[in-house]
Each structure stands twice: as C-alpha cells, then as structure tokens.
Amino acid sequence: MFGKFITTGIGSMPHTDPGSACEIILEKVDIPFWPQLPGLSFRELMIPQYSEGLPSARIDVDRQRIWVERNGASELNDFYETYTDNTELEISEDYSRGFYQFIEKIRGRKFPVLKGQVTGPLTFTLGLKDDAGVPIYFNEEMREVALMVLKGKVRWQMNRLREFCDRLMIFIDEPILSALGTSSYMGVSDGEVKRLLGEIVESIRNENGISAIHCCGKADWEMVMKTGIDVVNFDAYDYFENFRIYSGVLSDFLERGGYIAWGIVPTGIVIDEVDTDSLKDKFLRQFDALSERVGGRLTPERLILTPACGAGSLREDQAEQVFDTLYLLKQRLLNG
Incomplete structure (x- = not known):
C-alpha cells in the first residue's frame, strides 16, 4: 500500500497562520494532514x-475552560432524536481553521493518501470533566x-477529504493510554478500553478508511493491536x-x-541538538533490533516515518526543523 519509508505527521503545529502550517506539511511529508493549531x-x-x-458541553475561551453541565437532559434528548448511524458532526472553522485552509490548499489536487485525526475516546472522556470536576468517562451515558x-x-472529516485522495487514513490520538x-x-x-477503541476503528473502516492510533508514551500495545487497528504509531525516540x-x-x-508508524524525530527542545545522520543511525539500530524478533515481516514498506508526537508545543522554527529533519531522514535512508 505504501512505498519505502513514507512520511507523515501527527497533527498539531505551533503556527498561528494556517496557510504557513499547511505549506510546510504539503512540502515536507508524503501523506499530508490537516494541522491542528492550539x-x-x-x-x-x-x-x-x-x-x-x-x-451540555460548555466552553469559556477567555478563561480557557471546557466542561459538561450535569443537568442537560433536554439537550441529550435532542441529540438522541437527531443522531443516526450516518450522522456527521461538523468541526466548524472556529474550531479548526487549519482544516479549512488545508482544503483550500489541496483543492483541485489528488493524493494517493491523506491523513486526518480525531481525539481518542479515552483521552476525550477522561480529559473532559463535568461541572463537579468528574471525568465524563465515569458517567456511562455521557461516555457513550x-x-x-x-x-x-470521523464521518464528517472523511467525507470532506475523500474527494482529494485515493485512500484516507485517520489517526486516533490517545496520549492518555x-x-x-x-x-x-x-x-x-x-x-x-478495547471496546471504545474498537468502535472508533470500526467507524473509520466503515468509511473505507485506514485506522491508525498514536500514543507518545508507554502503552499496552498488545491490547491496542488487538482492536483491529491498521497502523500503530509510537514514540521511537524515547520509548x-x-x-x-x-x-x-x-x-x-x-x-x-x-503497519508501524515509527515516531523517530523528537518533538521536544532536543530537536535543536539532533542531526540527521545520528538519527539515521539510531533508527537503523532500532530497526535491526526489532527485526531480530519479528523476522522478515518488518520491511521498509511496512513503515511510516513520523515525528514522535505533535509539534504544537514547539516554536515555529523548531517545528519546521522537525519536518526538515523528517524529510532529510527519509532521503538518507533511501540513498543508503
């Protein structure tokens, strides 16, 4: 499905100009993705x-707060009355200027693969709390x-992106794993955990998408790989x-x-000290070590090279260095 050492990114970028973020992505990676701009x-x-x-979700942008009101029965009833298995829920431009700018940048073009992303159900429900400070995960109805x-x-973004590509990949971002x-x-x-992840995977596959999961720390990868996921993305630089x-x-x-998405390019301040040749050596040592355990199943065609995590917490110049390094690393690997 992919060529050797194909590249993509995780999602977040530090830029405040959506156009600049999109231009870097389209120039530097093989599988372009729409940028999240925190x-x-x-x-x-x-x-x-x-x-x-x-x-019942409430947001206060000035105070940078988001929560769920517990006494929201009427809103829940309205939701149930309109939701079906085919319901698409928009991510409006106020919530994703990067998505809309990305669409404008790729209009009229066709790519082999594009990438979108969604916050995973565990990170979302354990990170979002009600007005008493309790994660909504622990409210069975709100979790569902x-x-x-x-x-x-997932359905909404896939139906907006599919006209621009042959295949569409959706990353489930689950740092809380x-x-x-x-x-x-x-x-x-x-x-x-397995049920929630499995249902998101199924929703991606139902739209003929490639399902992927990203976690930038330690995780129970055995459980993750048994959800039916197509691509696992891990932080190879640190973990x-x-x-x-x-x-x-x-x-x-x-x-x-x-497929394995190998997060080999660091996205911390250490990026200032990393050079491409040392990163290539690190990757090859890791590749050889893992190959010894899994045999010939691990090939460059089964890999996607990525940054270790999103670049949203970096300075703009550091984020650009991450993608420059990723681009150069691929060239070094292809050229031996």
Whole structure:
C-alpha cells in the first residue's frame, strides 16, 4: 500500500497562520494532514476541537475552560432524536481553521493518501470533566454519547477529504493510554478500553478508511493491536524499548497486514541538538533490533516515518526543523 519509508505527521503545529502550517506539511511529508493549531485558539486544543455537538458541553475561551453541565437532559434528548448511524458532526472553522485552509490548499489536487485525526475516546472522556470536576468517562451515558460524537466527527472529516485522495487514513490520538493502570484511572477497565477503541476503528473502516492510533508514551500495545487497528504509531525516540517488549504480538500484527508508524524525530527542545545522520543511525539500530524478533515481516514498506508526537508545543522554527529533519531522514535512508 505504501512505498519505502513514507512520511507523515501527527497533527498539531505551533503556527498561528494556517496557510504557513499547511505549506510546510504539503512540502515536507508524503501523506499530508490537516494541522491542528492550539496556539491560534483554545478551541483548537485536542478536547475542545471535538466538543462541538456534545450535549451540555460548555466552553469559556477567555478563561480557557471546557466542561459538561450535569443537568442537560433536554439537550441529550435532542441529540438522541437527531443522531443516526450516518450522522456527521461538523468541526466548524472556529474550531479548526487549519482544516479549512488545508482544503483550500489541496483543492483541485489528488493524493494517493491523506491523513486526518480525531481525539481518542479515552483521552476525550477522561480529559473532559463535568461541572463537579468528574471525568465524563465515569458517567456511562455521557461516555457513550461522547463516543457517538467522535464517530460523527470521523464521518464528517472523511467525507470532506475523500474527494482529494485515493485512500484516507485517520489517526486516533490517545496520549492518555500511557497513564492507564495508574492510581488515577483504576476505574478504567481493559475491556472498556478495547471496546471504545474498537468502535472508533470500526467507524473509520466503515468509511473505507485506514485506522491508525498514536500514543507518545508507554502503552499496552498488545491490547491496542488487538482492536483491529491498521497502523500503530509510537514514540521511537524515547520509548523504543517499551515497544520492543511487544514483539510477539507485533509479529502477528505485521502478519495480518499491519503497519508501524515509527515516531523517530523528537518533538521536544532536543530537536535543536539532533542531526540527521545520528538519527539515521539510531533508527537503523532500532530497526535491526526489532527485526531480530519479528523476522522478515518488518520491511521498509511496512513503515511510516513520523515525528514522535505533535509539534504544537514547539516554536515555529523548531517545528519546521522537525519536518526538515523528517524529510532529510527519509532521503538518507533511501540513498543508503
């Protein structure tokens, strides 16, 4: 499906000019993606950005707060009356100027693959709290409604992007996976984690999309790979050893056609000190170490090269350096 060492990004960029962010993306990566711009507006952070249409969600941009009112029965009833399995829920321009600018930049063009993204149901429901400060995950009804909203966001963006590409990939951004199992989340069961992720994966596949998941920390990758996901994206710069632990299930994942998105370019301030040749050496050592465990199933055609995480917390020049480095790394690998 992909060529050797194909590249893409995670989502967030630090730019306040959507056009500039889109131009970098279109110039530097093989699979372009629409940029999330948290520096432009609080609404573009990963939880607010997908909150439109969620019953009883309230947002105070000036105070940078978002919460859910608990006494929202009438809004819930209205939601249920209009929602179907085909419902699309818009991400308006106020919540994603990067998306709309991206559409303008690619209008009239056709790409082999484009990438979109959605905040994962666990990060969304554990990060969004009600007016008593309790994550909505622990309200069974709101957890299910939030899942329905996220599915609607997936359908909406896929139906806007599909005319510009042959295949469409949607990344499920789940940074909170790295915290599951800690004391703060003891009430989160493995079965429910797998169900929520599996339903988002299914919603992407129902739209003929490629499903991917991103976590920039430690995670239970065995559980993730058993959700039916097509692509797993991990932070190889800092967490390769954690990922390598799962080589047994990874072998099965690759055997059934899965892909690894290798987050090798760092997105912290260390990017100022990284050079492409040392990064190439680091990647090749990792590739060889993992190949020893999974055999010939791991090939350059089964890989996607990415930054370790989103670049939204960096300065603009640092983010541009991340994508310059990613671009050059691919060239170095292809040229030996």
